[in-house]
Amino acid sequence: SQTIHQWPATLVQPVGSPLSLECTVEGTSNPNLYWYRQAAGRGLQLLFYSVGIGQISSEVPQNLSASRPQDRQFILSSKKLLLSDSSFYLCAWSHGTSGNYNEQFFGPGTRLTVL
């Protein structure tokens, strides 16, 4: 069975510090990978998605970036955090094959607080 991991679970960082959040998927190959952000009581905002190694699509211009160095590893980064980056960050995966089977499966999330 497939499993998705995210770490850390919680993170408190000062304004202007760098960020690196990691997501890994087990039990599948060539997944599509996604980073979302969810403000308190709000909906999901898609930040980045990737259909393969080194292939990143950005949905929202901001001071965040994403990388996919390995097939099942997805990293969310920032060089300098802003207060507005405080949020709940979610990684998700879906099967990479085309067709109707593109449900997304989510990780446990990372709660980021920027002070």
Add this chain to the structure above:
Amino acid sequence: EDQVTQSPEALRLQEGESSSLNCSYTVSGLRGLFWYRQDPGKGPEFLFTLYSAGEEKEKERLKATLTKKESFLHITAPKPEDSATYLCAVPFTSKIIFGSGTRLSIRP
């Protein structure tokens, strides 16, 4: 513009009081509709996929139905542990468009 709209935003029910949540969409060429459950501080948990109008899926006290313009999540005789935010979503190429969710609260 492709959109997914959920109603109501919040719903409070007494334990055992059945009701329905609505998800309407304006996406051309629908390739499925997903329902998720999200508990506070956790990632969304996948519940159902519906592919075509008339299709129904069930899981415990939940039943999801789909028409050409909307989907309903029926909850029968809910229990307090059914309290959560329920999200619907529609796939669009390699992405998914999520609704803003219905926050369901079941009082014992």
